[in-house]
Amino acid sequence: MSELDNTFDAQSIALSPLSLDNDEQKPEYWTDDGNGWQDGYTLRQRVYPDGQCEVSVCKDRHFVGAAMPLKPRAKRGESDKRESNDDDAGRRAKKKVRECCKTIGADRLVTLTYRENMVDRATALKHFDAFRRRLGKVADFHYVAVIEEQERGALHFHIAVRGRQNYVLLRSIWQRVLGLGPTGEQMGQVNVRDPHRFGFGQTGAHKLASYIAKYCSKQMDARQLDQKRYFRSRGIVVPDVYTIRLHCTSMLGAVQAAFTVIAQYGLEGIQTWCNNGLGVVWLASAPRSKGLDMSCPF
Template structure:
């Protein structure tokens, strides 16, 4: 994601500084040993000399119209072209996908989910609304047997058009009491799904030994499914979850003026509180820095 380097404000054109003057350090402690942190740049802006044509172009991009040598607020701008509408929709979809992907990844970690259920139909179900309704009913039935059932669920469409779901859940008990009989947990989940859809199946991808590592891996899997859905232009809710609240981040300021310097400050901050963690890092397209901590 690239932010604009110029913008129009009150009849003047401003340019963004080439280098940031500081970075905001945002640390999300998701619990269970999982931490995600970012260093996001802060830029200064200064007024620049601009021709009337440059001012008009900048103003128009922000919804104003050039008229009689002045820029008038609240005057309708010309209707965007089809190409501009398509470009705008693509950028909006990209932003929405990025937000949803981040939210899903963090929810899986915060809820400490380490097992994935994949629900399918035997028939070729191409109606997404039907899948949505069936999943809602399935979850209600599961919660009657497993109170406090935590999950994050995403929908996926196969190439042939058939819908199914992937659901991250906490590791369940080996057996549950159902109508006075002990039933294997995954047999029970399959039975509950089939009671809703008829002939279908629930596949279970069990957690690997190091539980927190499997949680991180599962978070990555589900966020990729989210990205795939947005790339295909799917409409509707991008994911479901048993509560979407996340811990508030801690926000600090670094006076570094480069991503490397901010990354160093971020690492020092995390090491002070999580000295035994294993860190993974990457540069961000916006000029910032990302860091994740696994147990």
């Protein structure tokens, strides 16, 4: 009988031991000699300050035995797998943006746009830097931002923030940064949307993190090697992830383990993703109180 360690909760909340074994037997092709490649499932949990919880279970293979020699790494930008590496970097950036958004409890999306067709990335970043510096002098501004390039080449910024925003202040600072056009017209605009505008509902603020994270890889083919995919304010400390190696031997057991853990944080408004071929299940709960008495739905 295998059980989860009851010491992995980030908020030091005692969890009762959870049985995840279901009387499963190890397949014959699994080795028991303690060396070589071992197959298994690994559960990872991250709990955010506002009660959001993410749980993922992945089928993986880990090596037990003497360390294998490392292969020499290519210099930055010289790898013959540049396209594949760039895709991996995009996925890591999306994950980091999602984690940072949930850490600050982002529930609003601010969009900074241009009246003209702004295509100069360096100039746009100077405008954004001036905007966040000026705003930081008059308000506590914690943010996670990404820059999007539309098909026609126009650039604009998506900024995830927490709480109600002073729309007049945001618009005045952004327009002051950009200045006036040749005929005195304003050269920029600001739009602020809450989760309801995206159809996420009252308990769907956590879905905003996934929404903004998609821009990290969208239309990024023209991005240069050293160009950042996202920007964030200082002081965002993402909670630690807690890892538990499971003893289940099937994808059903992995999914049940994931639901058993996340059910303690509520199943209403939960986000789910599962790929049986890859052996991966991912769950994310909405912001709410912990310790709810809920159970796995199957």
